[in-house]
Amino acid sequence: MCRYLAEGLDFRGSLGRGVRESSDLRKLYRFTTLIVTLSFAFFVPYFSPRLEGVILPSTTGAVGTSPSVFGQLIAFSTPEVAVQVDLNGDGDILDRVIRHYNVASGTLTNTGAVGDFPSLFGELIVFTGPGNLVSYYNVTSSTVTGLGLVGDGARIYDDLLVFVGNDQKIRVYNISTGVVENTGVLGASPAVFGTTVAFSTLESLVGADLNGDGVTDPFTSVARYYDTKTRAVVNTGALADHVSVYGSIIAFDYALNAPVRFYNTSSGSTVNTGTIGLSPAVYGSMVFLENGTIRGYDMSTGVSDDTRVDGNALSVYRNMVAFETDENIVNKDLNGDHLVKDVVLRYFQLPLHDIGVTSLTVSSTDLNQPAITLTATVANLGGSTETFSMSFLWNSTVISVIQGMSLGSGGSATVSIQWATGSLLPGSYMISAKAGVVPEENETVNNVYDGGTLTKPAPALLGGGGGAIARPL
Numbered sequence: 001m002c003r004y005l006a007e008g009l010d011f012r013g014s015l016g017r018g019v020r021e022s023s024d025l026r027k028l029y030r031f032t033t034l035i036v037t038l039s040f041a042f043f044v045p046y047f048s049p050r051l052e053g054v055i056l057p058s059t060t061g062a063v064g065t066s067p068s069v070f071g072q073l074i075a076f077s078t079p080e081v082a083v084q085v086d087l088n089g090d091g092d093i094l095d096r097v098i099r100h101y102n103v104a105s106g107t108l109t110n111t112g113a114v115g116d117f118p119s120l121f122g123e124l125i126v127f128t129g130p131g132n133l134v135s136y137y138n139v140t141s142s143t144v145t146g147l148g149l150v151g152d153g154a155r156i157y158d159d160l161l162v163f164v165g166n167d168q169k170i171r172v173y174n175i176s177t178g179v180v181e182n183t184g185v186l187g188a189s190p191a192v193f194g195t196t197v198a199f200s201t202l203e204s205l206v207g208a209d210l211n212g213d214g215v216t217d218p219f220t221s222v223a224r225y226y227d228t229k230t231r232a233v234v235n236t237g238a239l240a241d242h243v244s245v246y247g248s249i250i251a252f253d254y255a256l257n258a259p260v261r262f263y264n265t266s267s268g269s270t271v272n273t274g275t276i277g278l279s280p281a282v283y284g285s286m287v288f289l290e291n292g293t294i295r296g297y298d299m300s301t302g303v304s305d306d307t308r309v310d311g312n313a314l315s316v317y318r319n320m321v322a323f324e325t326d327e328n329i330v331n332k333d334l335n336g337d338h339l340v341k342d343v344v345l346r347y348f349q350l351p352l353h354d355i356g357v358t359s360l361t362v363s364s365t366d367l368n369q370p371a372i373t374l375t376a377t378v379a380n381l382g383g384s385t386e387t388f389s390m391s392f393l394w395n396s397t398v399i400s401v402i403q404g405m406s407l408g409s410g411g412s413a414t415v416s417i418q419w420a421t422g423s424l425l426p427g428s429y430m431i432s433a434k435a436g437v438v439p440e441e442n443e444t445v446n447n448v449y450d451g452g453t454l455t456k457p458a459p460a461l462l463g464g465g466g467g468a469i470a471r472p473l
């Protein structure tokens with residue numbers, strides 16, 4: 001454990017809205033001392049060493065299609081006829097069955113559930129079964145839950161399950177409440193992250209010009225998204241076919257020999273990656289296909305990188321990329337049956353740069369005192385040593401910034417600061433801790449930790465004040 005005494009508190013940033021600039025207050029801030037306590041705890045890095053610039057894919061040895069990766073698990077669908085095994089025990093080899101592979105343990109598990117196009121989040125695998133019925137499988141309890149809902153393209157994030165009904169309208173099913181919502185919004189191939197449901201919509205489906213070129217074209221499809229909280233639909237106006245969403249990024253392709261682009265829901269702008277590609281997948285990292293090989297795109301630098309790995313049907317979770325490989329294309333037996341004829345699932349890991357704030361706590365929720373202590377934990381979840389800054393904020397006002405923090409791979413630190421709260425006006429204060437984005441860091445959703453909202457109540461009115469607010473102590 002070591003201890004830093006940092007000076008040079010940002011007075012300007014601290015005196016934000018709601019704080020009266022009196023000479024008393026300036027004095028208060030002048031005497032505020034910022035104490036940063038860093039306690040380092042290092043763990044053994046769990047990343048296997050790799051040659052810089054060379055991606056060596058691993059094979060699961062499992063025959064299957066449509067992988068979906070989350071954590072250490074890859075879920076996929078296996079045609080029984082391809083493995084000549086009755087996987088669901090119904091006496092034939094005519095079914096497609098959901099299986100999953102654990103990258104850490106090398107274990108292959110047969111769920112026995114008939115279905116295709118799985119989507120994995122946490123311990124749940126969502127899939128579409130016979131009759132286009134949407135179901136999910138729980139990896140921990142090994143149980144299947146049928147929802148009795150008909151639809152296509154089911155995707156899951158947290159407790160939200162999205163799919164397209166027979167009427168081509170997007171549905172949102174909440175696993176916690178069991179409530180299904182027909183959004184009434186027309187679209188295809190939805191993707192979901194947080195409260196954002198992204199999809200593409202054919203102009204002919206809605207009978208409207210969605211990309212603003214003055215023509216309602218039957219073959220023009222445009223990226224739109226639905227917010228499950230506000231229930232608002234936003235038209236990005238960008239031509240799009242396959243969409244993928246992560247954080248504020250909606251990635252999409254729109255034509256052969258056209259670059260992959262992405263829309264930022266925060267800025268409302270569309271960015272061109274400058275690299276021709278199809279079927280982008282984004283979740284922390286962004287990958288897409290170019291001529292059957294996999295490309296990684298670094299959102300922080302705008303540089304794309306050819307992995308030189310052949311594959312199809314990409315799925316990504318942080319730096320883990322899972323995909324199908326046709327043995328005929330790589331001319332290799334990947335599942336050990338001595339025949340070059342199978343579609344086998346493989347995976348690799350991209351270099352990972354990732355700082356994350358994992359907690360933010362307060363010493364007291366009572367803002368009627370001179371100062372309270374804010375304590376954040378920050379971790380290096382990536383594979384290299386990183387140097388970065390940490391900020392503490394209320395709403396968008398900076399309370400303090402700690403520069404030049406450094407953490408090795410797997411390391412974490414606890415950072416505490418004093419927040420002079422005595423002078424704040426009554427009101428609500430949303431506090432957060434934010435780690436600066438390091439070079440080549442694509443996973444930026446976890447760089448901000450929301451510590452909740454603290455309320456400073458209005459003090460009792462002084463007698464005869466006629467409604468005037470008493471001066472804060």
Ligand SMILES: [Ca+2]
Binds near residue numbers: 080089090092093095
């Ligand atoms: Ca069967």
Ligand SMILES: [Ca+2]
Binds near residue numbers: 210212213216
């Ligand atoms: Ca149009």
Ligand SMILES: [Ca+2]
Binds near residue numbers: 338
């Ligand atoms: Ca083979």
Ligand SMILES: [Ca+2]
Binds near residue numbers: 353354445447
């Ligand atoms: Ca991060």
